[in-house]
Amino acid sequence: MHSSPFKRLLYFWGVLILCSCNPTPDTEDLQYLQGYWEIQKVALSDGTEKTYTANTTIDYFDWNGRSGYRKKVQPTLDGKYLTSDDALPMEILWRDRRLFLEFTGGDTQWEEEVLELDSLSLxxxxxxxxxxTYKRYEPFSLKTEDD
Incomplete structure (x- = not known):
């Protein structure tokens, strides 16, 4: 018993639509952007990846409403951060129910689409x-309770 070509085509399109639905961040997920993020890897357009096992700097995101900034900070062994005043201005944009971060630095402007955002990953x-690909930064400290 064979199904009709129309049913097979309908089934194919249904599976394709279900598989292509990636859960994208929504407005409630935006709360997770605030804070410290450590880069784990960068995937190049040719498919190769660069993995970061240890980072001397991490990214700090701060925002309020539709604007904020991203800056590089250096964690120290006592649980504090070394930083400078070179924050990169950032605008939060929604287009077609997709989340974008638009950055302006010097004479250049670019954007990054947020594909995944939750409490532990970005x-x-x-x-x-x-x-x-980032993971939520977990601070470390060499301080003991007796310090």
Whole structure:
């Protein structure tokens, strides 16, 4: 017993639609952006990946409403951060129910689409095609309770 070509085509399109539905971040997920993020890997457009096992700097995101900034900070062994005043201005944009972070630095402007955002992970796609995967930064400290 064979199904009709129409039923097979309908089944194919149904499976294709279900498989292509990626859960994208929504407005409630945006709360997780605030804070410290450590880069884990960068995927290049040719499919190769660069993995980061240890980072001397991490990214700090701060925002309020639709604007904020991202800056590089250096964690120290006592649980504090070394920082400078070079914050990168950031705008939060929604287009077609997709979340974008638009950055302005000097004479350049670019955006990154937020593909995944939850309390522990952040994945963005830069407008140049690079895919950045971050994990929530877990601070460490060599201080003891007796300090």
């Amino acid at each position: 994945t963005t796609r830069h407008s140049n095609g690079l895919l950045y």
